[in-house]
Amino acid sequence: MSSASNLSLRRTPSRRPRRPPAVPSASATPTTARRTPRPADLGSPRRRWSSILKVTQKQLILGAFEELTPSFISNGWPHQRSDPAGFATLGYWQALARQLDAAGFDFLFFADALGYPMHEETAPDGSSHFTIPEVVVREAVQFPVHDPLTIVSGLAATVDRLGFVVTASTTAEHPFLLARRFASLDHLTGGRIGWNVVTSDMQTALVRLLGHPDVTPHDQRYARADEFVDLTLKLWEGGWSDDPLVVDKSSRVFTDPAKVHRVTHEGRYFSLDGLFPVSPSVQRTPTLFQAGSSPSGREFASRIAECVFIQERDPVKAAATVRDIRDRVERRGRGRDSVKIINSISVIVGATDAEAADARRALTAAPSREAMAALFLGWSGVNLLGLDPDAPVDSLTTEVGQTTLAMYQGQGLTVGDVLDALAETLGGTKITGTADHVAEAIGKLAADTDVDGFLIEHSYGGLASYAEFIDEVMPRLRERGLLPAEPRGGSLRERLTGSPTPRLGPEHPGAAFRPAY
Numbered sequence: 263m264s265s266a267s268n269l270s271l272r273r274t275p276s277r278r279p280r281r282p283p284a285v286p287s288a289s290a291t292p293t294t295a296r297r298t299p300r301p302a303d304l305g306s307p308r309r310r311w312s313s314i315l316k317v318t319q320k321q322l323i324l325g326a327f328e329e330l331t332p333s334f335i336s337n338g339w340p341h342q343r344s345d346p347a348g349f350a351t352l353g354y355w356q357a358l359a360r361q362l363d364a365a366g367f368d369f370l371f372f373a374d375a376l377g378y379p380m381h382e383e384t385a386p387d388g389s390s391h392f393t394i395p396e397v398v399v400r401e402a403v404q405f406p407v408h409d410p411l412t413i414v415s416g417l418a419a420t421v422d423r424l425g426f427v428v429t430a431s432t433t434a435e436h437p438f439l440l441a442r443r444f445a446s447l448d449h450l451t452g453g454r455i456g457w458n459v460v461t462s463d464m465q466t467a468l469v470r471l472l473g474h475p476d477v478t479p480h481d482q483r484y485a486r487a488d489e490f491v492d493l494t495l496k497l498w499e500g501g502w503s504d505d506p507l508v509v510d511k512s513s514r515v516f517t518d519p520a521k522v523h524r525v526t527h528e529g530r531y532f533s534l535d536g537l538f539p540v541s542p543s544v545q546r547t548p549t550l551f552q553a554g555s556s557p558s559g560r561e562f563a564s565r566i567a568e569c570v571f572i573q574e575r576d577p578v579k580a581a582a583t584v585r586d587i588r589d590r591v592e593r594r595g596r597g598r599d600s601v602k603i604i605n606s607i608s609v610i611v612g613a614t615d616a617e618a619a620d621a622r623r624a625l626t627a628a629p630s631r632e633a634m635a636a637l638f639l640g641w642s643g644v645n646l647l648g649l650d651p652d653a654p655v656d657s658l659t660t661e662v663g664q665t666t667l668a669m670y671q672g673q674g675l676t677v678g679d680v681l682d683a684l685a686e687t688l689g690g691t692k693i694t695g696t697a698d699h700v701a702e703a704i705g706k707l708a709a710d711t712d713v714d715g716f717l718i719e720h721s722y723g724g725l726a727s728y729a730e731f732i733d734e735v736m737p738r739l740r741e742r743g744l745l746p747a748e749p750r751g752g753s754l755r756e757r758l759t760g761s762p763t764p765r766l767g768p769e770h771p772g773a774a775f776r777p778a779y
């Protein structure tokens with residue numbers, strides 16, 4: 263690694279990971295990943311029992327799963343309680359951020375769709391072309407959808423604890439530009455930003471919108487993702503030494519040139535040669551999330567992810583996925599539990615189980631069959647409406663979202679069966695019932711699957727859709743020791759991974775790119 267003063271080439275990354283000095287965290291709230299019970303907690307027998315549990319079981323990570331679109335996952339905006347109007351306004355998201363922050367959520371996650379569902383149609387003359395199903399525009403199937411990164415600093419200014427995780431695609435973006443934006447946001451959020459690394463669904467639209475010659479094959483997208491993330495890590499971790507800013511007016515030295523290092527990269531997909539222009543931020547590398555559970559996706563995650571999102575509605579399959587990801591992480595020489603796995607769940611709470619079941623039925627009835635088919639098309643690349651309803655789903659393959667398709671395979675289902683079930687099944691585990699039932703089910707799911715936390719899926723949308731979970735379920739989770747008594751603070755990395763500093767741990771491949779001096 264060379265400094266900006268001589269700009270000579272850096273040949274090999276340093277293999278000497280160094281522990282960085284602790285950087286003051288953005289929030290005044292100390293990290294409370296594992297709290298010791300206070301004497302005042304040990305009052306009633308119920309309290310005492312939950313205090314004992316606190317010591318022995320995981321305290322769950324909690325995120326909210328949203329997108330800058332009127333309706334998402336459930337396509338439930340026609341639901342009578344939904345509030346889809348505010349999605350384009352800063353005020354709506356600020357109110358949601360305040361609600362989640364006060365409730366003790368760890369982060370607000372914004373998914374992103376760069377494209378939209380498209381399918382191939384054959385014209386009478388035999389030629390084929392790609393079409394956007396009209397229902398996508400008419401019924402708001404992740405359309406309109408706005409850029410999530412634009413909103414983060416506006417939210418960070420509203421709440422000083424909540425973290426923000428944003429999806430960005432390694433298939434569509436460029437590493438240098440992405441690294442610059444996330445590093446800038448790490449500054450503006452005081453170390454509360456995370457990047458959900460995806461290779462993206464909706465691949466056909468990406469081709470149309472970005473001028474790619476063709477859909478990049480699935481596994482090649484992950485090869486590009488590997489190189490993409492390595493290059494961003496070089497920039498974040500290797501671009502600057504610690505304490506580079508001098509800011510001395512009398513000597514006119516703002517930055518010590520010896521502490522800014524030229525980064526070079528010559529790879530299969532990207533080349534780069536120059537300085538990284540963003541000064542070191544609290545975390546440097548944003549907390550790295552990954553989503554996409556195909557075999558290549560898991561292999562990719564095992565190398566670079568600190569947190570992994572899964573979306574599995576069957577607890578047995580979820581447990582197998584978690585085990586498999588941890589096995590892969592261990593084979594990489596990383597701690598088996600060092601990667602935090604977060605499952606996506608859809609929660610409906612009612613005063614009685616029957617009331618909750620009615621609410622679930624209303625949510626399932628909200629979208630049209632056509633809209634759900636379009637949502638599935640976007641996520642998986644498979645146009646179910648264009649197939650024989652009696653065709654077996656097991657015979658289908660896709661170059662787009664393999665995880666979504668695989669959720670319906672191996673069960674002897676036909677295309678028609680899947681279409682009938684989409685509104686009820688698309689997304690993660692469904693939990694429906696009274697607050698007691700939901701809290702118990704969440705605890706059992708965590709124990710049975712060994713996940714580290716949950717993403718609460720967007721349901722019908724609007725602030726009211728989180729109210730029962732926050733008011734009724736979260737206190738019960740706290741009583742059971744499943745949530746910390748006080749919300750976690752500190753940088754996003756410290757609070758989610760238990761890291762002693764906001765910086766990447768020495769066992770992460772990114773640490774190898776740090777300057778040797």
Ligand SMILES: Cc1cc2nc3c(=O)[nH]c(=O)nc-3n(C[C@H](O)[C@H](O)[C@H](O)COP(=O)(O)O)c2cc1C
Nearest residue numbers: 373374429460462463553554556559571573664665
């Ligand atoms: C919780 C969760 C969130 C996701 N968010 C996004 C997203 O915002 N944008 C996107 O294109 N794909 C998203 N995905 C989908 C995967 O990243 C997608 O399946 C992947 O890009 C294709 O890889 P796969 O074949 O390994 O599944 C998400 C998946 C999960 C489980």
